[in-house]
Amino acid sequence: MRWNLAFTIAAALVTLVSAVFDAETGFTFSQYNAAYAIGKSITFRIAVPANVPENASYDSVIQIAAPTDVGWGGLAWGGKMINNPLSVAWQNAQSAVISSRWAPSHSTPQTYTGAQYTVLRTGTRTNGTYWQVTAKCSGCTSFNDVSGRRVILNSRGSNRLAFAYSRARPSQPSSNSSSFPVHEVTNYWAHDFSQGVNSNFDALVTKNM
Ligand code: HEM
Numbered sequence: 352m353r354w355n356l357a358f359t360i361a362a363a364l365v366t367l368v369s370a371v372f373d374a375e376t377g378f379t380f381s382q383y384n385a386a387y388a389i390g391k392s393i394t395f396r397i398a399v400p401a402n403v404p405e406n407a408s409y410d411s412v413i414q415i416a417a418p419t420d421v422g423w424g425g426l427a428w429g430g431k432m433i434n435n436p437l438s439v440a441w442q443n444a445q446s447a448v449i450s451s452r453w454a455p456s457h458s459t460p461q462t463y464t465g466a467q468y469t470v471l472r473t474g475t476r477t478n479g480t481y482w483q484v485t486a487k488c489s490g491c492t493s494f495n496d497v498s499g500r501r502v503i504l505n506s507r508g509s510n511r512l513a514f515a516y517s518r519a520r521p522s523q524p525s526s527n528s529s530s531f532p533v534h535e536v537t538n539y540w541a542h543d544f545s546q547g548v549n550s551n552f553d554a555l556v557t558k559n560m
Pocket residue numbers: 424425426427430431432433437438439452457458459460513514515531532533534537538
């Protein structure tokens with residue numbers, strides 16, 4: 352019966368991921384609103400290229416938009432805190448920062464060079480109510496797990512992702528290697544990457560740099 356319950360929840364969560372066209376950058380993103388309080392959510396958007404060869408690693412574009420009361424928000428690409436690429440983002444003055452992390456244990460994640468980000472100028476900013484960061488990531492959608500097995504997320508289907516939210520802010524917001532305090536909320540969902548396929552992926556990255 353456990354399986355039935357898990358299946359029902361997963362099926363319900365899939366429907367919450369939708370395709371969204373972002374007129375500002377021109378990307379079509381698969382979007383999920385991760386609730387961290389009643390009526391408040393951090394939006395996680397992912398764009399992937401078309402024609403990704405089977406079993407090949409591929410770049411993605413991640414966009415995170417959060418109300419300014421969010422101290423930091425993070426995405427875990429393997430759907431859990433430990434041993435997978437973590438994208439952690441926060442506000443920095445009128446802009447926002449994204450940091451590449453990896454947690455070998457349930458404590459402050461270390462910086463991670465296996466994923467490299469190119470921040471896209473268009474789509475990275477803070478306005479009166481939200482901070483938002485948009486970045487190309489090389490190394491977010493594939494990684495080696497603890498047993499050395501190569502994991503490649505499905506560019507045309509559903510992947511289990513997780514997020515974390517903290518109200519408190521990083522100690523040095525201008526630095527992508529800043530430390531930050533532990534989260535107050537975590538959760539996971541099934542994210543359908545097929546909602547965010549872009550045939551002009553490389554051209555859009557270049558245009559928004
Ligand atoms: C200062 C940094 C952090 C500390 C000290 C920390 C600590 C912890 C601890 C102790 C747990 C276990 C809670 C339990 O068992 O109930 C946990 C769970 C979790 N954390 Fe973190 N964490 C940190 C940063 C992050 C970041 C940056 C992310 C994601 C980007 C993240 C994602 C998660 C998730 C999804 C869980 C749920 C259980 C799991 O997947 O292992 N954490 N964290």
